[in-house]
Amino acid sequence: xxxxxxxxxxxxxxxxxxxxxxxxxxxxxxxxxxxxxxxxxxxxxxxxxxxxxxxxxxxxxxxxxxxxxxxxxxxxxxxxxxxxxxxxxxxxxxxxxxxxxxxxxxxxxxxxxxxxxxxxxxxxxxxxxxxxxxxxxxxxxxxxxxxxxxxxxxxxxxxxxxxxxxxxxxxxxxxxxxxxxxxxxxxxxxxxxxxxxxxxxxxxxxxxxxxxxxxxxxxxxxxxxxxxxxxxxxxxxxxxxxxxxxxxxxxxxxxxxxxxxxxxxxxxxxxxxxxxx
Numbered sequence: 195x196x197x198x199x200x201x202x203x204x205x206x207x208x209x210x211x212x213x214x215x216x217x218x219x220x221x222x223x224x225x226x227x228x229x230x231x232x233x234x235x236x237x238x239x240x241x242x243x244x245x246x247x248x249x250x251x252x253x254x255x256x257x258x259x260x261x262x263x264x265x266x267x268x269x270x271x272x273x274x275x276x277x278x279x280x281x282x283x284x285x286x287x288x289x290x291x292x293x294x295x296x297x298x299x300x301x302x303x304x305x306x307x308x309x310x311x312x313x314x315x316x317x318x319x320x321x322x323x324x325x326x327x328x329x330x331x332x333x334x335x336x337x338x339x340x341x342x343x344x345x346x347x348x349x350x351x352x353x354x355x356x357x358x359x360x361x362x363x364x365x366x367x368x369x370x371x372x373x374x375x376x377x378x379x380x381x382x383x384x385x386x387x388x389x390x391x392x393x394x395x396x397x398x399x400x401x402x403x404x405x406x407x408x409x410x411x412x413x414x415x416x417x418x419x420x421x422x423x424x425x426x427x428x429x430x431x432x433x434x435x436x437x438x439x440x441x442x443x444x445x446x447x448x449x450x451x452x453x454x455x456x457x458x459x460x461x462x463x464x465x466x467x468x469x470x471x
Contacts, residue, residue: 217276220264230268235290236438240299240431242269242277245440246291248418252282266293281307284386286401289316289423290440299431306429313427316378316388317367317442319420319449320397321408324374329365332391336360336384346404347386349394360384362391368455373400373411375455388421400449412452417445 222230236243246252246262253263263279270276277293278300294300306312335357337350350357361381368375374397378388389405392398398407401416409416425439442450442457450457 219270219276220260220267222260222265222268226260226265227268230265234269235440236436237295238432240295241303241436242266242293242295243426243436243438244291244293246283246288246423247443248286248288248445251285252291253279262291269293280304281312281383283423284389284419284421286419287316287421287423288440288443288446290314290426290438291423292426292428292438294431302431303428310381311429314380314423315425316380317422317424317446318376318378318388318392319373319400319411319446319453319455320376320392321373321400321411322397323371324366324369325364325376325392325395325397328369330363332362332364332395334360334391334394336387336390338385344404345385347384347390349390358382358384360387360391362388364392367458370454373408373453373455375450375457389419411449414452416449420446420449422446 233244233246234242235245244262251259251261253261266277266279274295275297277295280292280294280300280303283289283291292303294303334349335352335354336347337354337356337358339346339348352359359382363379363381364376366374366376376392376397378392380387386405389399389402389407393402393405393407398405400408400411400420401418402421403409407416407419422442423440424442425437427435427437430436447457
């Protein structure tokens, strides 16, 4: 698939990785190669799953630095193409991200993603305090709005001509008077969906300056957007499903500790043999 002509919008659904315009190998330093390999949390003959750090763009962007898509050349083999991103995470969101090692795997996973067969789970720190009610579903259409060179998503009426249906589920895991740790699960994949939906119910994600998130918590600056993709369940090209989890990064754990928010125990991620379901 080629890039859209200048002046025409890219109609590929947000969150779905865009094909690169060129497969010319990117020259990486030994440090970049080692860094990329350190991100791998699971690999088999069909996929690599990585734990993307905050601050690293998945793909594209205006920052003149290597993106995760570029860094995937560190995982390429001479007899195989470079791994392909199947979906994206926002630059300041950390956590699980999936790549395909072969063209058949990329085709299979791309169709599964478009068919809504992926189940994504995120953790977020929101303010002020727990949502009311503490758990539920947010079913609010979104529309895209551009301000200068920046794109935003806004809640809108379902019958708005630019409306895109969007639905998210949330539940509170821990809370204090001024903040809460919530688990988020998007049923649709709109750009910035979880960030806008939580802001729409008065509980924006901490560190989210674009949508009104708190920039100070517990008397200290919030280091970045407090949103982490903690688990991904997806159909595996070789059959069955995989459930892969990514540990909470240190910066987010430090904020939780400072706020006195205890992270609930989670079962170990299933990273072994695919299960038939």
